[in-house]
Amino acid sequence: MRELDSILAALGGAGARLVVEGRGLAPIPVGAAPERARVTLRTDRAVRALAQGDLLSLAEAYLDGEVDVDGDFLEVVKITEVLAPDPGWRERLALAVRLLLRDRRRLQRESVAFHYDRPPEFFLPWFERWRSYSHGLYEGPDDVPAEAQERKLAAAVAALGLEPGMRVFDMGCGWGSFVEYAGLRGIRVHGITISDEQHAFCRRLIEERDLPCSVERVDFLDFDPDEGFDGAVFMGTFEHTPDYGRAARFLARHLRPGGRVWADFCSEREGHQVGAFLARYVWPGTARYVDVPKLLDAFIRAGFNVHQLVDDTASYAWTCRDWADALDREAKRLAERFGEKDVRIFRVFLRASQHFLATNRTQAYHLVAGLEAAAPRR
Numbered sequence: 001m002r003e004l005d006s007i008l009a010a011l012g013g014a015g016a017r018l019v020v021e022g023r024g025l026a027p028i029p030v031g032a033a034p035e036r037a038r039v040t041l042r043t044d045r046a047v048r049a050l051a052q053g054d055l056l057s058l059a060e061a062y063l064d065g066e067v068d069v070d071g072d073f074l075e076v077v078k079i080t081e082v083l084a085p086d087p088g089w090r091e092r093l094a095l096a097v098r099l100l101l102r103d104r105r106r107l108q109r110e111s112v113a114f115h116y117d118r119p120p121e122f123f124l125p126w127f128e129r130w131r132s133y134s135h136g137l138y139e140g141p142d143d144v145p146a147e148a149q150e151r152k153l154a155a156a157v158a159a160l161g162l163e164p165g166m167r168v169f170d171m172g173c174g175w176g177s178f179v180e181y182a183g184l185r186g187i188r189v190h191g192i193t194i195s196d197e198q199h200a201f202c203r204r205l206i207e208e209r210d211l212p213c214s215v216e217r218v219d220f221l222d223f224d225p226d227e228g229f230d231g232a233v234f235m236g237t238f239e240h241t242p243d244y245g246r247a248a249r250f251l252a253r254h255l256r257p258g259g260r261v262w263a264d265f266c267s268e269r270e271g272h273q274v275g276a277f278l279a280r281y282v283w284p285g286t287a288r289y290v291d292v293p294k295l296l297d298a299f300i301r302a303g304f305n306v307h308q309l310v311d312d313t314a315s316y317a318w319t320c321r322d323w324a325d326a327l328d329r330e331a332k333r334l335a336e337r338f339g340e341k342d343v344r345i346f347r348v349f350l351r352a353s354q355h356f357l358a359t360n361r362t363q364a365y366h367l368v369a370g371l372e373a374a375a376p377r378r
Helices: 002-013 044-051 055-063 073-081 089-101 104-116 120-126 145-159 177-183 196-209 244-254 276-281 292-301 313-338 340-358
Strands: 018-022 025-030 037-041 067-071 167-171 188-193 214-217 229-235 255-267 305-311 363-370
Touching (some): 002 025, 002 044, 002 073, 018 044, 037 044, 037 073, 044 055, 055 067, 055 073, 055 276, 055 340, 073 340, 145 363, 177 188, 177 229, 196 214, 244 255, 244 292, 276 340, 292 305, 292 363, 313 340, 313 363
Parallel strands (some): 018 037
Antiparallel strands (some): 037 067, 255 363, 305 363
């Protein structure tokens, strides 16, 4: 099969080291020896998808158990260096139709529920102690994940100048990472979410740890607080908040004098819509990579000074690596409870994210902004 040979040759040129075997195929070595992974194509459909360069169909064959991978999954993810994971016309059309026919709030609720409204027992086994679903701040590749996440939480508290008794807004509070960390230090965090599972989890967390915090199940588009905030955190939530101008104006209106905002996020230089696999199986709806120039412009237009914009790309790559490693360790148990397909979806998602960040095809940052000038550094 000339097409298959061409794709596998390009895959070897991209640095992959693996062996491909399957129906009607003798084992084909790809790249330099020794191989680090073995890919078994169990059906004609899987062989055809690879030969035709149909990345989405190949991924779907993997989800359906028609492709098996033994060894280092990152070697397989290098196929994205050969076959672009860009959103296909079907995904673009489907999103356009959903935006046209559905209320944006409803679409956002459906998108968040699709990803997050699994029981916490699906996520917690591959999270670290702080249950953070955004990147930590690593000092090096061998950093302990929980320490990297705690370092990020501590950095946010310090950057916002938070002290006991202050009130902070946590946009999309997730599994209560910042709520718990700041709450244990006497900081009054008010988190919002539209996930039923996360809302229930954070309520229990607040009660069990006796935190001076609160959580509300409400869409950000409908959130109208009756009290100001001394600071705000958007940890991994600007990907779900595409109206940067509205968010910046909200913060300008509701932050008290001296209040600042911390935001960390994943970005891409071009084509901010997620790829076809992510759009179909991970982030349906309006989730997008953050457009950094537009975000900065929105804050500046709303009257903010940008105090920091720090490159966290390596930290996010290591975060995704550690999540994926933990998922692999728990894969059998998670598959028994939640199904093999869900485990495979998240394996593709996390390893692909690790690869894209490690190769700088996507980037990560944290930003600190305030309505007043930053104090001079000494």
